[in-house]
Amino acid sequence: MLGWKCFQWSRIPDSLHSRHRTFSLPSPLPKWPPGQGFANGRINIGELEVVKITQFEYIWDCDYKNSTVAFYKPVAIPDGFRNLGFYCESSDCSSSRGFVLVAKEVVSSSDNIRYCPALLKPLDYKLIWCSNDGHGETFNGSGCFWFPNPPEGYEAMGFVVTTTLNKPELDEIWCVRSDLTDRCETYRLLLDTISSFSDSLFRVWEIRPSNRGMLGRGVHLGTFFCSNFGGSIGEHVNIACLKNLNPSLQCMPNLDQIHAMVSHYGPTFIFHPDEIYLPSSVSWFFMNGALLYKRGELVGEPIEVAGSNLPANGTNDGAYWIDLPIDDRREHVKRGNVESSIVYVHVKPALGGTFTDIVFWIFCPFNGPGTLKLCNINIPLGKIGQHVCDWEHVTLRISNFTGELWNMYLSQHSGGKWVDASNLEFIEGNKAIVYSSRNGHASFHHPGSYIQGSKKLGVGIRNDAAYSNFRVDSSVRYEIISAGYLGNGVGFVKEPCWLLFMRKWGPKVSYSIRNKLDQIVNRLPVGIGCRLKNVAYKLPVELYGEDGPTGPKEKNNWVGDERS
Numbered sequence: 238m239l240g241w242k243c244f245q246w247s248r249i250p251d252s253l254h255s256r257h258r259t260f261s262l263p264s265p266l267p268k269w270p271p272g273q274g275f276a277n278g279r280i281n282i283g284e285l286e287v288v289k290i291t292q293f294e295y296i297w298d299c300d301y302k303n304s305t306v307a308f309y310k311p312v313a314i315p316d317g318f319r320n321l322g323f324y325c326e327s328s329d330c331s332s333s334r335g336f337v338l339v340a341k342e343v344v345s346s347s348d349n350i351r352y353c354p355a356l357l358k359p360l361d362y363k364l365i366w367c368s369n370d371g372h373g374e375t376f377n378g379s380g381c382f383w384f385p386n387p388p389e390g391y392e393a394m395g396f397v398v399t400t401t402l403n404k405p406e407l408d409e410i411w412c413v414r415s416d417l418t419d420r421c422e423t424y425r426l427l428l429d430t431i432s433s434f435s436d437s438l439f440r441v442w443e444i445r446p447s448n449r450g451m452l453g454r455g456v457h458l459g460t461f462f463c464s465n466f467g468g469s470i471g472e473h474v475n476i477a478c479l480k481n482l483n484p485s486l487q488c489m490p491n492l493d494q495i496h497a498m499v500s501h502y503g504p505t506f507i508f509h510p511d512e513i514y515l516p517s518s519v520s521w522f523f524m525n526g527a528l529l530y531k532r533g534e535l536v537g538e539p540i541e542v543a544g545s546n547l548p549a550n551g552t553n554d555g556a557y558w559i560d561l562p563i564d565d566r567r568e569h570v571k572r573g574n575v576e577s578s579i580v581y582v583h584v585k586p587a588l589g590g591t592f593t594d595i596v597f598w599i600f601c602p603f604n605g606p607g608t609l610k611l612c613n614i615n616i617p618l619g620k621i622g623q624h625v626c627d628w629e630h631v632t633l634r635i636s637n638f639t640g641e642l643w644n645m646y647l648s649q650h651s652g653g654k655w656v657d658a659s660n661l662e663f664i665e666g667n668k669a670i671v672y673s674s675r676n677g678h679a680s681f682h683h684p685g686s687y688i689q690g691s692k693k694l695g696v697g698i699r700n701d702a703a704y705s706n707f708r709v710d711s712s713v714r715y716e717i718i719s720a721g722y723l724g725n726g727v728g729f730v731k732e733p734c735w736l737l738f739m740r741k742w743g744p745k746v747s748y749s750i751r752n753k754l755d756q757i758v759n760r761l762p763v764g765i766g767c768r769l770k771n772v773a774y775k776l777p778v779e780l781y782g783e784d785g786p787t788g789p790k791e792k793n794n795w796v797g798d799e800r801s
Contacts, residue, residue: 248605276639282589285343285479288339289636296712308323333698347621354409366381391414444476457588458479503715507673521622545734559785583595593637599629602627606618672702
């Protein structure tokens with residue numbers, strides 16, 4: 238058996254009406270090397286200290302459209318910490334480890350003459366919605382949703398849920414001073430129904446910080462947003478998230494801890510058994526004849542092994558690009574050299590420094606052509622989809638409270654997806670398996686044939702992923718290429734010369750996919766041909782010509798958050 242998944246449920250006795258569900262990684266976490274604040278259970282974000290609560294008391298649930306949406310109150314809150322909001326979970330949610338953060342003030346009046354408390358009780362509560370039976374949904378009793386009215390200069394962080402119309406106690410949840418908060422947004426609809434209590438639309442959303450990525454300081458609280466006027470994805474909401482104002486980001490791992498995490502979690506990349514275009518190291522690519530071209534010049538310049546003669550920084554202006562050798566080494570280099578391959582690691586803060594994103598970049602000298610799936614017909618697309626060089630990545634998101642792997646982002650051509658750790662396959666302890674698709678090198682968490690296009694019409698580009706002995710173990714074959722938050726002192730990571738090359742890793746060759754598609758369509762029955770034309774616009778943009786990718790540092794996710 239190649240890899241395995243470990244999923245464990247545990248419940249507090251039903252008599253307590255409590256819920257505590259956890260996922261266990263296959264192996265225990267190691268003892269991380271010493272550091273400032275990483276994995277010690279509490280995170281200082283300036284005037285507040287926060288801890289993660291994963292134990293909940295059940296309040297109310299609703300069966301809606303074949304899914305159960307349940308609401309919980311956090312319990313077992315440590316002394317001195319304040320609840321900021323309730324928790325909501327849908328039964329079709331992929332996450333297995335719900336949490337909310339609770340906060341404790343760490344600055345007092347003795348620290349500041351103009352002291353203004355970081356946390357205050359709400360002034361009152363406003364009823365947002367209350368359930369009732371008989372409109373197609375199945376309600377378990379009554380569920381009433383309350384918005385805390387914050388004092389002036391303070392923000393609400395979440396909602397209270399009760400089973401009666403009696404207002405909650407004022408200290409049920411607390412509000413946070415506005416300068417310690419950041420904006421949040423809705424991003425996943427959990428519940429959409431009609432209340433006979435107010436005869437209005439009622440929706441519940443998951444929320445996340447609006448300012449994410451390496452520079453974002455918004456902290457994900459784990460609470461939810463609800464409204465009786467609708468709402469849409471990405472809109473501004475009337476609750477906030479916390480903001481990490483600790484300039485040191487002391488909860489981020491130091492260099493020793495980074496090495497320990499890569500050694501413990503580093504995924505194994507497995508390539509298709511029929512893969513021709515395998516990965517290599519960047520230095521192997523340069524040593525074996527890669528050329529640097531400059532606009533207006535016909536002859537390419539050999540690239541130094543470390544990339545020291547590549548133009549650094551600048552912009553992707555088309556003035557320079559990298560190409561394969563033009564001599565008899567060209568075909569050899571296109572096929573890569575898996576024995577030389579290493580994985581390049583970028584480490585950065587996520588969600589206000591409460592998580593660490595470890596990004597694993599893998600390089601292939603060539604990206605192969607695509608195969609079109611048309612119902613039960615597979616049609617090779619010749620050169621369509623191929624291009625010189627390919628940079629793919631996966632991202633591990635690690636909790637800075639515990640050092641536990643939370644989820645993994647898998648890049649797939651121009652997009653990708655987050656996968657919860659409970660849905661990953663593991664090998665050799667807590668190392669996830671990444672299956673790289675044939676020719677295109679998109680990343681998947683299970684083997685199989687994945688279609689990029691229209692699943693409904695059965696038309697798209699095949700992405701075939703399967704087990705083989707072509708593999709790269711990033712836990713031992715890696716190089717840390719960037720961790721900017723460490724600064725320039727002890728533990729500084731020097732970025733390699735080639736990382737600062739901000740132009741294309743491959744030439745641009747334009748051609749029309751329409752001619753190729755027309756040729757295919759003309760050989761097919763009319764009905765099937767029309768279906769193919771209808772889905773053509775959904776095909777990956779890289780099919781419309783050969784265009785080398787930009788390097789890792791030019792990608793949007795280098796500074797920003799992964800697309801989700």
